Amino acid sequence: MSVSGNPMTESNPPDEIGPLAAALCDGHITSTEAGRLEELARESDEARRFLLHYIQLHGELYWDTAAGTRVELSCPIEQVSAADTPRRSATPASTRSTSPTVARRYRLKTTAAAAVAAALVVTAVFVGLRDGDRDHAVQPAPPVRQAVALLGETYQAEWETAGSERAIAAGAKLAAGERLELGQGLAKIRFNSGAGMILEGPAVFEPTSENGGFLHSGNLMASVPVGAVGFSVVTPSATIVDLGTEFGVAVEDDGTSEVQVFVGRVEISPGEATGADSAGCQVGQGETARISPSAVTVEDIDYPSSASHRFVRTMPIPGPAVGSVAGLRSMVAKHVRLIHHYPFEGTTRAEKCQDWRGGLHLAEAVMHTGRGGGRIDYTAEGLDETSESISPYREGRSGNSVGVALQSEDEFLPPDAMTVELLLKFTAVAEMQEAGFVSTAIATRADELDCGFLVAVADHGNLVHLLDGGADWVECGTELVPGDWYYVAVTFRVRSGQTVVNTYLARLGNGQSTLRHVVENQKVPGVPSVSRLGIGKGFDYATAHAYPWSGSIDEVAIYDDVLDVETLRQHHLALTRGSTSR
Amino acid sequence: MKRTGIPTLQRSQIPQPELSYVPHAHRRDENAKVEEFTQLLATCQRRVFLYALGLVHNPNDAEEILQQTNLVLWRKFDQFEQGTSFDRWACRVAYYEVLKAREKRGKMRLLSGDFIDSMANEAEKSLDLLDDRREALTGCLQKLREKDRYLVMKRYQDQATTRSVAESLGRSVQGTRKSLHRIRMALLSCIERSLTAKERA
Numbered sequence: 001m002s003v004s005g006n007p008m009t010e011s012n013p014p015d016e017i018g019p020l021a022a023a024l025c026d027g028h029i030t031s032t033e034a035g036r037l038e039e040l041a042r043e044s045d046e047a048r049r050f051l052l053h054y055i056q057l058h059g060e061l062y063w064d065t066a067a068g069t070r071v072e073l074s075c076p077i078e079q080v081s082a083a084d085t086p087r088r089s090a091t092p093a094s095t096r097s098t099s100p101t102v103a104r105r106y107r108l109k110t111t112a113a114a115a116v117a118a119a120l121v122v123t124a125v126f127v128g129l130r131d132g133d134r135d136h137a138v139q140p141a142p143p144v145r146q147a148v149a150l151l152g153e154t155y156q157a158e159w160e161t162a163g164s165e166r167a168i169a170a171g172a173k174l175a176a177g178e179r180l181e182l183g184q185g186l187a188k189i190r191f192n193s194g195a196g197m198i199l200e201g202p203a204v205f206e207p208t209s210e211n212g213g214f215l216h217s218g219n220l221m222a223s224v225p226v227g228a229v230g231f232s233v234v235t236p237s238a239t240i241v242d243l244g245t246e247f248g249v250a251v252e253d254d255g256t257s258e259v260q261v262f263v264g265r266v267e268i269s270p271g272e273a274t275g276a277d278s279a280g281c282q283v284g285q286g287e288t289a290r291i292s293p294s295a296v297t298v299e300d301i302d303y304p305s306s307a308s309h310r311f312v313r314t315m316p317i318p319g320p321a322v323g324s325v326a327g328l329r330s331m332v333a334k335h336v337r338l339i340h341h342y343p344f345e346g347t348t349r350a351e352k353c354q355d356w357r358g359g360l361h362l363a364e365a366v367m368h369t370g371r372g373g374g375r376i377d378y379t380a381e382g383l384d385e386t387s388e389s390i391s392p393y394r395e396g397r398s399g400n401s402v403g404v405a406l407q408s409e410d411e412f413l414p415p416d417a418m419t420v421e422l423l424l425k426f427t428a429v430a431e432m433q434e435a436g437f438v439s440t441a442i443a444t445r446a447d448e449l450d451c452g453f454l455v456a457v458a459d460h461g462n463l464v465h466l467l468d469g470g471a472d473w474v475e476c477g478t479e480l481v482p483g484d485w486y487y488v489a490v491t492f493r494v495r496s497g498q499t500v501v502n503t504y505l506a507r508l509g510n511g512q513s514t515l516r517h518v519v520e521n522q523k524v525p526g527v528p529s530v531s532r533l534g535i536g537k538g539f540d541y542a543t544a545h546a547y548p549w550s551g552s553i554d555e556v557a558i559y560d561d562v563l564d565v566e567t568l569r570q571h572h573l574a575l576t577r578g579s580t581s582r
Numbered sequence: 583m584k585r586t587g588i589p590t591l592q593r594s595q596i597p598q599p600e601l602s603y604v605p606h607a608h609r610r611d612e613n614a615k616v617e618e619f620t621q622l623l624a625t626c627q628r629r630v631f632l633y634a635l636g637l638v639h640n641p642n643d644a645e646e647i648l649q650q651t652n653l654v655l656w657r658k659f660d661q662f663e664q665g666t667s668f669d670r671w672a673c674r675v676a677y678y679e680v681l682k683a684r685e686k687r688g689k690m691r692l693l694s695g696d697f698i699d700s701m702a703n704e705a706e707k708s709l710d711l712l713d714d715r716r717e718a719l720t721g722c723l724q725k726l727r728e729k730d731r732y733l734v735m736k737r738y739q740d741q742a743t744t745r746s747v748a749e750s751l752g753r754s755v756q757g758t759r760k761s762l763h764r765i766r767m768a769l770l771s772c773i774e775r776s777l778t779a780k781e782r783a
Contacts, residue, residue, distance in 0.1 A: 018767060024639050027743070034693060038693050038694060049708075052701060053708075061734060177735050
């Protein structure tokens with residue numbers, strides 16, 4: 001809202017009287033200034049009216065604005081109307097009684113209660129307390145506390161709200177101005193507008209309205225649906241307004257703010273305190289902005305190797321269920337080097353195609369030869385009851401080029417040190433006996449030679465990799481048993497145009513499960529290529545969709561690091577019933 | 583000023599018939615009187631507060647005036663003429679409470695007595711528009727930028743001052759004052775436009 005127009009007539013500009021009125025209201029006016037204010041106000045009815053309206057505005061804000069910040073107090077003697085809600089203050093924690101049987105002390109800032117109390121005393125005198133006639137005792141309406149947001153699930157959250165009696169727990173309503181100090185862990189907050197965010201401790205945050213809040217310090221990750229466009233995050237150095245996005249905000253100790261945009265765009269305005277000359281800017285997907293007291297800079301995210309803040313985009317599943325897919329999922333979600341995570345969980349197709357960590361969401365990809373009359377099964381059985389998987393469609397006869405699978409909406413940038421981890425089940429098809437049969441779980445491809453068949457099956461169900469279209473497949477020496485689930489982890493380390501590959505494999509679901517190191521430090525030609533990420537599909541020489549997976553895929557996780565074998569063993573242990581051996 | 587909670591009325595301020603001789607009819611009348619008074623009192627609080635604030639310009643002082651006014655209103659409720667405006671009657675009582683307070687406290691005498699009289703006239707004339715202005719303010723607050731709304735909220739939180747807000751936000755006091763003034767001026771302009779638009783509608 002711009003300051004336009006003049007609340008006074010043109011003959012009485014508020015240039016001088018305005019600031020004096022402000023000084024009067026804020027209590028720092030000098031006697032000389034008060035004299036000048038009176039002089040100006042006497043000059044005309046308009047000036048006097050302006051002064052009165054300014055003071056009354058001050059009063060209205062004083063009377064009403066903090067209503068949403070008040071802690072609910074029970075007051076047995078107050079009667080309030082909807083328009084005249086008295087204002088009360090919570091007593092300092094040190095004066096509060098901890099006994100539930102002791103009435104709370106409270107400090108009244110308005111005296112409606114005082115007068116009504118006087119009336120009740122009168123009532124008692126005239127009506128006769130000894131007769132127990134309390135029929136006309138005034139019952140209070142409870143104070144109105146406007147909730148602007150709701151605290152959702154939390155993960156290992158520890159709140160630093162010492163002295164507060166208010167319980168901070170999932171489901172708690174949050175009022176405007178309610179200061180949330182998250183010492184550690186994660187907390188999900190859902191605003192009335194529909195916008196949601198994950199606050200990552202240590203952080204201090206205040207929701208300020210139904211569609212925004214103030215981040216004093218720490219990190220948050222905001223996800224804003226279309227209906228909540230305009231969601232705002234204010235920091236000590238900037239205001240970030242969402243234009244339809246997913247974005248992360250981090251506030252450092254010196255007040256510098258960093259904004260990373262994963263989807264869509266945001267509008268950033270430097271705060272007045274920054275003194276920055278910049279008028280603000282729009283920041284788009286894949287870009288990072290840093291707002292310091294001296295400047296606003298926008299740069300492309302050097303993702304995923306950026307040293308900037310990482311934002312938790314989904315809540316980990318609490319309390320890992322040991323020996324289940326959920327247990328693996330929980331452990332994976334906590335890993336700091338995780339950059340993409342596809343658990344294929346959710347209630348809608350869109351949810352199941354979400355990247356829970358990196359924003360590299362998936363979309364359906366139909367082979368250029370067509371669907372073949374089939375479709376992806378988004379609710380295929382997982383390894384156990386804690387998970388659902390996806391089953392791409394592969395036609396039975398010309399499956400290499402007919403089918404439906406998934407592909408990322410944007411380019412995937414494979415890091416030089418990478419681990420790809422997933423669960424897969426291979427389903428036998430007749431053509432697997434034929435030469436040239438390829439069934440792909442995870443792949444990229446830039447051109448005929450620059451490819452990244454990261455996890456695939458060829459020939460009779462042999463697990464293979466390929467990073468150079470002119471080279472031989474890297475064979476793991478294992479034929480997958482059709483119909484059985486496998487845990488697969490492949491690490492890639494790029495060195496001088498070649499890649500060192502390690503593959504770990506464990507057959508699941510048959511009681512004892514052993515994690516085997518099936519490819520050891522094998523140096524292969526080529527490097528994983530940059531392109532859209534195919535899940536459940538690969539690409540032909542012309543980078544067309546091809547080679548759909550035959551079977552099911554679940555819990556795809558990609559890391560920007562070569563995970564050590566101990567970590568992978570832990571993941572495997574989280575998945576199995578603990579009966580593994582090395 | 584320290585708030586002491588629920589003030590206890592001096593018993594001498596209240597006529598006290600012997601309870602055992604209070605006939606039932608009289609008891610019912612008193613019940614009705616109390617109920618009527620409390621209803622009227624509750625609905626006038628904001629108006630009387632704003633009226634008093636126009637004269638004493640300090641919210642804490644205005645609340646004290648309101649407290650004293652409420653007590654006087656009860657004492658003199660029998661003098662209130664049914665069918666007249668309770669709000670205006672309450673404001674007249676508040677006016678005299680302001681005069682009494684000005685005599686006792688020098689800091690309330692920043693502005694001269696006859697100027698206070700002219701402000702009192704202006705404030706009484708504005709009583710009928712308070713609800714419309716309040717409604718307009720509600721809409722105008724929603725139009726504020728998020729950070730401006732936040733600043734307003736911080737400023738008017740319990741016991742906050744411009745200085746305390748500036749310190750909590752790491753900003754200069756002068757800059758914060760300017761920002762608050764800018765926001766108030768924007769709200770005033772918005773309120774005027776809203777009222778004008780409503781008149782034309």
